[in-house]
Amino acid sequence: xxxxxxxxxxxxxxxxxxxxxxxxxxxxxxxxxxxxxxxxxxxxxxxxxxxxxxxxxxxxxxxxxxxxxxxxxxxxxxxxxxxxxxxxxxxxxxxxxxxxxxxxxxxxxxxxxxxxxxxxxxxxxxxxxxxxxxxxxxxxxxxxxxxxxxxxxxxxxxxxxxxxxxxxxxxxxxxxxxxxxxxxxxxxxxxxxxxxxxxxxxxxxxxxxxxxxxxxxxxxxxxxxxxxxxxxxxxxxxxxxxxxxxxxxxxxxxxxxxxxxxxxxxxxxxxxxxxxxxxxxxxxxxxxxxxxxxxxxxxxxxxxxxxxxxxxxxxxxxxxxxxxxxxxxxxxxx
Amino acid sequence: xxxxxxxxxxxxxxxxxxxxxxxxxxxxxxxxxxxxxxxxxxxxxxxxxxxxxxxxxxxxxxxxxxxxxxxxxxxxxxxxxxxxxxxxxxxxxxxxxxxxxxxxxxxxxxxxxxxxxxxxxxxxxxxxxxxxxxxxxxxxxxxxxxxxxxxxxxxxxxxxxxxxxxxxxxxxxxxxxxxxxxxxxxxxxxxxxxxxxxxxxxxxxxxxxxxxxxxxxxxxxxxxxxxxxxxxxxxxxxxxxxxxxxxxxxxxxxxxxxxxxxxxxxxxxxxxxxxxxxxxxxxxxxxxxx
Numbered sequence: 001x002x003x004x005x006x007x008x009x010x011x012x013x014x015x016x017x018x019x020x021x022x023x024x025x026x027x028x029x030x031x032x033x034x035x036x037x038x039x040x041x042x043x044x045x046x047x048x049x050x051x052x053x054x055x056x057x058x059x060x061x062x063x064x065x066x067x068x069x070x071x072x073x074x075x076x077x078x079x080x081x082x083x084x085x086x087x088x089x090x091x092x093x094x095x096x097x098x099x100x101x102x103x104x105x106x107x108x109x110x111x112x113x114x115x116x117x118x119x120x121x122x123x124x125x126x127x128x129x130x131x132x133x134x135x136x137x138x139x140x141x142x143x144x145x146x147x148x149x150x151x152x153x154x155x156x157x158x159x160x161x162x163x164x165x166x167x168x169x170x171x172x173x174x175x176x177x178x179x180x181x182x183x184x185x186x187x188x189x190x191x192x193x194x195x196x197x198x199x200x201x202x203x204x205x206x207x208x209x210x211x212x213x214x215x216x217x218x219x220x221x222x223x224x225x226x227x228x229x230x231x232x233x234x235x236x237x238x239x240x241x242x243x244x245x246x247x248x249x250x251x252x253x254x255x256x257x258x259x260x261x262x263x264x265x266x267x268x269x270x271x272x273x274x275x276x277x278x279x280x281x282x283x284x285x286x287x288x289x290x291x292x293x294x295x296x297x298x299x300x301x302x303x304x305x306x307x308x309x310x311x312x313x314x315x316x317x318x319x320x321x322x323x324x325x326x327x328x329x330x331x332x333x334x
Numbered sequence: 335x336x337x338x339x340x341x342x343x344x345x346x347x348x349x350x351x352x353x354x355x356x357x358x359x360x361x362x363x364x365x366x367x368x369x370x371x372x373x374x375x376x377x378x379x380x381x382x383x384x385x386x387x388x389x390x391x392x393x394x395x396x397x398x399x400x401x402x403x404x405x406x407x408x409x410x411x412x413x414x415x416x417x418x419x420x421x422x423x424x425x426x427x428x429x430x431x432x433x434x435x436x437x438x439x440x441x442x443x444x445x446x447x448x449x450x451x452x453x454x455x456x457x458x459x460x461x462x463x464x465x466x467x468x469x470x471x472x473x474x475x476x477x478x479x480x481x482x483x484x485x486x487x488x489x490x491x492x493x494x495x496x497x498x499x500x501x502x503x504x505x506x507x508x509x510x511x512x513x514x515x516x517x518x519x520x521x522x523x524x525x526x527x528x529x530x531x532x533x534x535x536x537x538x539x540x541x542x543x544x545x546x547x548x549x550x551x552x553x554x555x556x557x558x559x560x561x562x563x564x565x566x567x568x569x570x571x572x573x574x575x576x577x578x579x580x581x582x583x584x585x586x587x588x589x590x591x592x593x594x595x596x597x598x599x600x601x602x603x604x605x606x607x608x609x610x611x612x613x614x615x616x617x618x619x620x621x622x623x624x
Binding site: 029030032033036037039040041043044046047048050051054057058060061109110113114116117118121126130132133134135136137139140141142143144145146147148150151152194197201225226227228248251252254255256257258262282285286289302303306309310313314317318321322325 | 346347349350353354356357358360361363364365367368370371374375378425428429431432433436437444445446448449450451452453455456457458459460461462463464466467468470471487490491494518519520521523544545547548549550551554555575578579582593594597600601604605607608609612
């Protein structure tokens with residue numbers, strides 16, 4: 001930014017001469033530069049503006065219901081009957097939380113291990129192969145993940161995991177199999193875990209690469225094994241970044257709609273076990289957009305669900321981004 | 335003493351070997367799930383895939399298993415994603431240039447990049463809901479235009495960040511050389527940055543297109559669904575992800591089969607775009623100064 005203040009005053013160098021002289025090259029060029037700078041600045045403010053517009057318009061549209069009912073009735077009410085004027089979000093909020101939590105918990109161990117492996121152990125060849133695989137995994141559209149979930153994961157949960165859990169884990173209430181279809185939180189969690197894995201792995205990999213090699217070498221030189229080095233030297237340095245990457249993954253999982261909608265079962269009940277069917281907020285919005293204008297306050301209720309999602313996701317996103325950016329820009333004393 | 339030392343040595347090496355094993359195992363799981371997804375989509379999709387699927391629009395009784403295809407959805411998706419990408423291009427190129435030439439690594443540059451990353455994280459269902467409020471405010475109906483606008487919003491942060499990441503690696507010497515010769519910053523942007531940005535722009539276009547064509551939740555609200563091929567921007571339009579989604583929910587097995595086939599078509603398009611961007615950017619990278 002300091003360079004622009006030092007710019008030379010071009011007009012004093014070349015003055016237009018004669019009555020019909022065109023504006024001098026330098027002055028013209030400088031004016032063009034100024035105009036372009038101003039135009040581009042306006043365009044650049046667009047992203048910041050867009051976040052505010054999205055938030056404000058959702059607040060405005062969901063205001064009718066937020067002012068008509070006490071927040072306690074909306075967010076802790078368990079009955080959802082828009083035709084009777086009952087808008088209880090509680091089962092949907094709990095379902096959203098469960099699905100996201102299962103997805104992130106399932107994704108955490110493999111993601112950490114894979115990113116450690118790629119950054120600390122893997123040969124260059126493995127890395128060059130792994131990168132496009134992760135890119136492709138990230139490029140697959142949600143609805144295709146949904147198809148995969150429907151065809152492969154739901155039967156897998158039904159035929160393999162549910163009997164296993166009934167045999168060995170039936171005494172633990174969150175593993176209890178209450179409905180034997182395979183559709184439910186666990187199936188959605190597995191699909192979500194695979195969906196958010198590429199993002200989490202690539203963020204973690206980047207964070208691992210910021211740790212300077214000198215630290216590793218120092219540890220290896222005094223006789224530590226590679227895993228000891230990772231556990232005692234590398235991991236403590238990047239711990240906040242790992243948590244931030246997982247929070248970022250959670251924010252992605254929270255808003256995932258179509259893939260979850262296909263495999264989660266869509267039963268509006270407060271779930272008590274990971275084998276239960278559930279009905280998360282994004283699925284609620286997507287399934288009911290059609291008749292949203294037919295019942296009073298219905299559209300406002302659904303848009304306030306979108307607002308709740310947006311706010312939670314914005315908080316998760318901004319917090320994790322701040323931590324990640326900090327870790328990536330960290331200056332190491334050398 | 336020597337005995338103890340030896341035992342300790344063995345245990346930590348055992349741990350090392352074990353950790354390496356489970357890391358490799360995790361990598362195999364992650365890579366394997368990609369293989370599994372592709373395999374399932376191919377196996378389930380090919381039986382119902384036929385020439386009719388990609389060359390015909392749904393005929394009467396299509397949703398009960400009679401003849402026809404999903405040309406409406408394929409073309410609709412191509413229109414939506416191309417329009418969205420084009421619109422997003424118009425805004426993302428200036429933003430990426432401004433970030434590079436005028437903001438650089440300054441504090442404002444950091445804020446703009448952060449806001450782009452935050453926008454990237456907003457899920458498409460929220461964009462869809464926002465699009466819905468926008469349509470009510472503007473009095474628009476579900477249409478190709480509304481779908482294009484929302485997809486452009488979704489693609490904008492992805493494309494801008496993709497360009498930004500590429501152009502950030504441009505050597506600062508190039509910029510300095512041009513400035514030292516008396517160029518204005520705009521001229522640097524136009525004559526130097528643009529050329530260096532070319533691989534970034536192609537990657538960004540294909541990345542944005544891939545994201546746009548696969549997005550279902552936002553299009554559900556804004557573009558609607560129809561069995562016809564859209565003839566104007568104000569008409570609703572079908573899209574591939576929704577074609578998959580609606581047909582999966584059908585009670586007729588034949589229609590479900592076609593849903594799988596539509597998923598296969600969508601996957602092929604997305605993978606071709608993704609691999610194409612990789613290949614193109616590798617080729618174009620040869621012509622930039624590093």
